[in-house]
Amino acid sequence: EELAKNADEKKTQIENELDTNKINMAELKETIRVTEAELADIDKEIVHLKHDYEAAQKELVQCRHEISVIDVEINGLRLCHVTEDDEDISDDSASTNFLKEVPIQKYDRPDLDVYTMKDLVSATLERENELKQTHCNLTAIGEHRRAVRNLNVRQKDLVELETRRDHIRAKRDSFNEQRQTEFRAGFDQISRTLKHIYRTITDGGDAELEFCSSNDPFVDGVELSIRPPKKSWKRICNLSGGEKTLSSLAFVFALHTFRPTPIYVMDEIDAALDFKNVSIVGRFIKERTKNAQFIVISLRENMFTLADYLIGIYKVNNCSQTASLRPALFAKKLEERKKSHLMCSQEQTNPGHSQNEQDITMTEQSDLANNHDTHSTSIHQNQTTMSDNGF
Numbered sequence: 001e002e003l004a005k006n007a008d009e010k011k012t013q014i015e016n017e018l019d020t021n022k023i024n025m026a027e028l029k030e031t032i033r034v035t036e037a038e039l040a041d042i043d044k045e046i047v048h049l050k051h052d053y054e055a056a057q058k059e060l061v062q063c064r065h066e067i068s069v070i071d072v073e074i075n076g077l078r079l080c081h082v083t084e085d086d087e088d089i090s091d092d093s094a095s096t097n098f099l100k101e102v103p104i105q106k107y108d109r110p111d112l113d114v115y116t117m118k119d120l121v122s123a124t125l126e127r128e129n130e131l132k133q134t135h136c137n138l139t140a141i142g143e144h145r146r147a148v149r150n151l152n153v154r155q156k157d158l159v160e161l162e163t164r165r166d167h168i169r170a171k172r173d174s175f176n177e178q179r180q181t182e183f184r185a186g187f188d189q190i191s192r193t194l195k196h197i198y199r200t201i202t203d204g205g206d207a208e209l210e211f212c213s214s215n216d217p218f219v220d221g222v223e224l225s226i227r228p229p230k231k232s233w234k235r236i237c238n239l240s241g242g243e244k245t246l247s248s249l250a251f252v253f254a255l256h257t258f259r260p261t262p263i264y265v266m267d268e269i270d271a272a273l274d275f276k277n278v279s280i281v282g283r284f285i286k287e288r289t290k291n292a293q294f295i296v297i298s299l300r301e302n303m304f305t306l307a308d309y310l311i312g313i314y315k316v317n318n319c320s321q322t323a324s325l326r327p328a329l330f331a332k333k334l335e336e337r338k339k340s341h342l343m344c345s346q347e348q349t350n351p352g353h354s355q356n357e358q359d360i361t362m363t364e365q366s367d368l369a370n371n372h373d374t375h376s377t378s379i380h381q382n383q384t385t386m387s388d389n390g391f
Helices: 002-101 117-133 139-202 241-258 275-288 327-347 353-371
Strands: 206-211 222-227 263-267 293-297 309-316 319-325 383-387
Touching (some): 139 241, 206 241
Parallel strands (some): 263 293, 293 383
Antiparallel strands (some): 309 319
């Protein structure tokens, strides 16, 4: 009862820790998902802002070009007026000086009729048409100012979004770097342990765990290469059934060494193994994994005889029945009963007593099996083995 209580408390504690770890893992996954979603939204917004920025830049360039054209036209008009004024002043000065220096000449009527009034009116209309064609677009200045203000706002938003984007990318890069560092540290430890365990259970083989790609193990994964005893290196997919079983078990045990799991369930892992390898695997489970519980379904006697608890499943009248016992305790009590009956048989002189002793011994074995039925379903020390054909 005390062992059962301790086992239940330990089981409850492990379940609580497992629930806590699941909650923490779910929170981390949710945080990563939210962060990636925010990063995606920010990237989309940055793309949109860049398009707006480019459009504003184009509009700004166009406005600046129009302003330049207008400035050129205005300067040209001003230059024309200044030139005309200078020419008028020069003409007036020259005329004045000329009048002062040269005496007035007399002209005849034909010389004065070179330019008629019609020619002067035509020249004036032509000049007015030229001025109309060079009309200034004064609204372009206001459009340019609005475009500049819009551009400044967009640039400010773009700077803020780029700052947020850089911050989120830095966090993502930090997470990726931490993931890479922890994964490589665990990978190196698991690889060394795998090599040692496989050599132990195969007595001379070798195993190598390596990256499929040296750049990023999370893209292409890892590859397990095996060299069975006295054979060449092969990928695990090219091994025989028994070799695959030993390789997989060695990898599971290596993972268990790196980060133990409280309980394992293995279904007929020894089906493809010979007698020798079944014994090796069974003893390895029993001796090297003291900090975990194993439920092993097996039909091999040299596997389930090593269990701390046995649960046999058999059929009676087409109905499944179960029986459980602790082999060590059962063997101890059976030996004590045999010694007790042997002492009794020596004291009695009845010649037919040996047959009765055998009948009593078989009855007591059945009673012991039934008495231990209630213990194995609730108390587990290191491993539990289930057998489909009873014991």
